[in-house]
Amino acid sequence: MNNLKTNPANIEVGVVGIGLMGSSIIVSLLASGHQVKAIAPIQSDFDGAAERIADHLKICSRAKLLRDSVSACLDRLYISMDYGCLSDCRLVLECVIEDVDIKSKVYRQITDAVSASTVIASNTSAIAITLLQKLVSNPERFIGIHWAEPAYATRFMEITCGDITDPKYASWVFKLAHKWAKEPTLLRKDIRGFIANRLMYAVYREIFHLIENGKTTMVDADKAFRYDVGSWITLMGLFRRIDYTGLADHAEIFKNLFPHLSNAENVPDIMQKIVADNCRGIQNLNGLYHYSTEEAKEWEEAFAAFNEDIFRLAALHPAPVSEKESELA
Numbered sequence: 001m002n003n004l005k006t007n008p009a010n011i012e013v014g015v016v017g018i019g020l021m022g023s024s025i026i027v028s029l030l031a032s033g034h035q036v037k038a039i040a041p042i043q044s045d046f047d048g049a050a051e052r053i054a055d056h057l058k059i060c061s062r063a064k065l066l067r068d069s070v071s072a073c074l075d076r077l078y079i080s081m082d083y084g085c086l087s088d089c090r091l092v093l094e095c096v097i098e099d100v101d102i103k104s105k106v107y108r109q110i111t112d113a114v115s116a117s118t119v120i121a122s123n124t125s126a127i128a129i130t131l132l133q134k135l136v137s138n139p140e141r142f143i144g145i146h147w148a149e150p151a152y153a154t155r156f157m158e159i160t161c162g163d164i165t166d167p168k169y170a171s172w173v174f175k176l177a178h179k180w181a182k183e184p185t186l187l188r189k190d191i192r193g194f195i196a197n198r199l200m201y202a203v204y205r206e207i208f209h210l211i212e213n214g215k216t217t218m219v220d221a222d223k224a225f226r227y228d229v230g231s232w233i234t235l236m237g238l239f240r241r242i243d244y245t246g247l248a249d250h251a252e253i254f255k256n257l258f259p260h261l262s263n264a265e266n267v268p269d270i271m272q273k274i275v276a277d278n279c280r281g282i283q284n285l286n287g288l289y290h291y292s293t294e295e296a297k298e299w300e301e302a303f304a305a306f307n308e309d310i311f312r313l314a315a316l317h318p319a320p321v322s323e324k325e326s327e328l329a
C-alpha cells in the first residue's frame with residue numbers, strides 16, 4: 001500500500017532516464033531532501049551520470065538553493081542500471097525520450113520492480129497521459145508530472161490525470177510538489193499538450209506565419225516578446241493582465257484581430273528545412289540563429305544565471321492571495 005501520509009522528505013523517489021531533464025529532476029529531489037534511486041536505461045546514460053548530477057548540485061550550491069552540502073545530497077543518491085533497486089520507491093518518475101514504444105518497455109521494467117501502489121509518473125511533453133497509463137498495470141496510479149528545465153531552478157509543474165487516474169494520487173503529488181518549491185497546476189482532465197505547451201505552440205504558429213510571409217523577422221519577434229510579455233508574465237499570468245489593462249479594450253481587439261490569426265496545421269516550412277539540414281540549435285551551433293562556440297557558451301551561462309534570478313524573483317512577488325487551496329477545490 002502506498003502510504004500517502006508519510007512525511008514527504010522520507011519518501012524514496014525513483015527517476016528513470018538521466019538525460020537532460022532526468023539529471024536536473026534528480027537534483028531538485030535531492031535538494032528537497034529525498035533519497036533518490038536513479039536508473040540509467042542505457043550504458044551511455046550511465047557513463048558520466050554521477051559527474052553530471054554533481055555539476056548541477058554545485059551550481060545549486062553556489063546559487064544557495066541547497067539546504068545540505070553537495071556531498072550530503074550525493075550520499076542520498078544511488079545510480080544503477082538495475083531496475084530492481086526501485087523496489088522501495090513510493091514514486092517513480094519516467095524521463096526517457098519521447099517515444100511511446102521505448103516508454104512502454106521502460107514501464108514494464110518499472111512495474112516489475114515496484115509495488116502495485118507505487119505512483120508512476122511521466123515527464124512526457126505531449127503524449128496523452130490516458131494513452132501512457134494503459135501501458136502500466138494498476139493504471140489508476142499513473143499520472144503526468146511535467147517539469148521545466150532546469151528542474152531545480154524553475155517553479156513550473158503541470159500534474160495531469162489520465163482518464164482513469166485516481167484523484168487521491170494527483171492530490172498527493174500536488175502537495176508533494178510544494179515541498180519541491182514548485183507552483184504546480186493540477187489538470188484533472190488529460191489535455192493534449194497540457195496548458196503551457198498549447199499556449200506556446202499557438203504563439204509559435206502565429207510567429208512562423210508572420211515570418212514566412214515576410215511580415216517580421218526572428219530578431220524583432222524575439223525582442224518584442226522578451227520586453228513585452230517578459231516584463232509582466234511571471235507576476236500576472238494571462239487573465240490578471242486583462243483585468244489590469246482593460247476588459248473592453250481586449251474584447252474589441254479579440255474581435256478585430258482573431259480573424260487575422262493563423263490556423264495553419266502544417267509544420268512551418270522554416271522548421272521542416274532546418275530539421276532536414278540536421279541543425280540542432282545551440283548543440284551544434286546551427287539553429288534558427290547561428291552561434292560561435294563562445295556565443296553558445298555565453299548563452300548557456302546567461303540562461304543558468306537568469307533561471308536563478310527569476311526563480312528568486314517569483315518567490316519575492318508571490319500572488320497576493322494564495323491560489324493553492326482554490327486550485328485543489
Ligand SMILES: NC(=O)c1ccc[n+]([C@@H]2O[C@H](COP(=O)([O-])OP(=O)(O)OC[C@H]3O[C@@H](n4cnc5c(N)ncnc54)[C@H](O)[C@@H]3O)[C@@H](O)[C@H]2O)c1
Nearest residue numbers: 017018019020021022041045095096097098123124125149
Ligand atoms: N528537454 C526539456 O526541456 C523537456 C521539458 C519537459 C519535458 N521533457 C520530456 O522529458 C523526457 C526526456 O527528455 P530529455 O530532454 O531529458 O531527453 P534526453 O535526450 O536528454 O534524455 C533522454 C533519456 O532517454 C533515455 N533513452 C534513450 N534511448 C533509450 C532507449 N532505447 N531505452 C530506454 N531509454 C532510452 C536516455 O537514457 C536518456 O536518459 C521526454 O519525454 C521529453 O519530452 C523534456
